[in-house]
Amino acid sequence: SQQGEEDPQALSIQEGENATMNCSYKTSINNLQWYRQNSGRGLVHLILIRSNEREKHSGRLRVTLDTSKKSSSLLITASRAADTASYFCATSNQGGKLIFGQGTELSVKP
Amino acid sequence: NAGVTQTPKFQVLKTGQSMTLQCAQDMNHNSMYWYRQDPGMGLRLIYYSASEGTTDKGEVPNGYNVSRLNKREFSLRLESAAPSQTSVYFCASSGLAGPLGETQYFGPGTRLLVL
Numbered sequence: 001s002q003q004g005e006e007d008p009q010a011l012s013i014q015e016g017e018n019a020t021m022n023c024s025y026k027t028s029i030n031n032l033q034w035y036r037q038n039s040g041r042g043l044v045h046l047i048l049i050r051s052n053e054r055e056k057h058s059g060r061l062r063v064t065l066d067t068s069k070k071s072s073s074l075l076i077t078a079s080r081a082a083d084t085a086s087y088f089c090a091t092s093n094q095g096g097k098l099i100f101g102q103g104t105e106l107s108v109k110p
Numbered sequence: 111n112a113g114v115t116q117t118p119k120f121q122v123l124k125t126g127q128s129m130t131l132q133c134a135q136d137m138n139h140n141s142m143y144w145y146r147q148d149p150g151m152g153l154r155l156i157y158y159s160a161s162e163g164t165t166d167k168g169e170v171p172n173g174y175n176v177s178r179l180n181k182r183e184f185s186l187r188l189e190s191a192a193p194s195q196t197s198v199y200f201c202a203s204s205g206l207a208g209p210l211g212e213t214q215y216f217g218p219g220t221r222l223l224v225l
Binding site: 004030031033040041042043044045048088090092097098099100101102103 | 114143145150151152153154155158168169200202212213214215216217218219
């Protein structure tokens with residue numbers, strides 16, 4: 001069964017707007033990761049946040065983690081058409097195994 | 111470095127046929143993984159190998175077998191393909207030292223259609 005549930009399932013925005021995606025999970029974690037998947041491609045790692053961290057930045061990406069609510073959010077600022085992709089959260093509790101959510105499909109219109 | 115490579119890219123099988131999906135990584139990673147991805151769903155773990163010489167079942171192992179041939183290569187075998195195994199299969203590896211040790215690196219995928 002899936003650990004993470006993502007919201008929304010699909011998101012359509014205009015270039016330059018911000019995109020926010022949310023992920024909820026069920027059990028305790030060591031870390032939470034976000035991956036991007038372009039159509040027809042493999043997944044690419046974006047950012048990792050550990051359970052003792054609350055916020056992390058990488059370029060235009062901002063990730064927050066609330067372990068009390070078992071939730072995380074990914075914010076992409078000043079979106080570009082090239083950001084169009086599916087975004088997945090994945091949780092890790094031990095041994096390096098990841099459990100993926102169902103993903104958010106982001107469409108950024110030029 | 112090629113990263114994670116998978117062969118073949120596409121395959122069509124008839125029900126009952128067998129095939130082996132190949133995966134290789136050149137990053138000297140210890141751990142390797144096989145996932146399947148079905149439309150509108152995330153990735154589900156089929157089997158994984160935490161280190162050379164070990165393999166373990168993931169969430170959906172039924173109908174599959176794996177072999178960790180050496181540190182570089184991890185193959186997935188379908189002994190008797192079924193239409194329910196129509197999917198996109200991804201191989202991944204991990205094992206960097208340091209804080210990103212659990213980051214996984216994915217291959218481009220194999221698209222399998224079972225008729």
